[in-house]
Amino acid sequence: YRHIYLRANNNDETHSTLFVNIDIRNDNSVNDINDHHIDRTRL
Numbered sequence: 955y956r957h958i959y960l961r962a963n964n965n966d967e968t969h970s971t972l973f974v975n976i977d978i979r980n981d982n983s984v985n986d987i988n989d990h991h992i993d994r995t996r997l
Contacts, residue, residue: 960968 958970958972960970962968
């Protein structure tokens with residue numbers, strides 16, 4: 955999860971918590987056996 959600080963239209967600060975579900979799966983197809991990818995996301 956990530957706690958974030960936002961501002962409303964009237965510039966008042968508001969707080970939220972963002973929950974992100976990440977599903978990582980290994981694709982074992984023939985063409986990808988020797989091809990490894992690492993994807994990164996930073997919030």
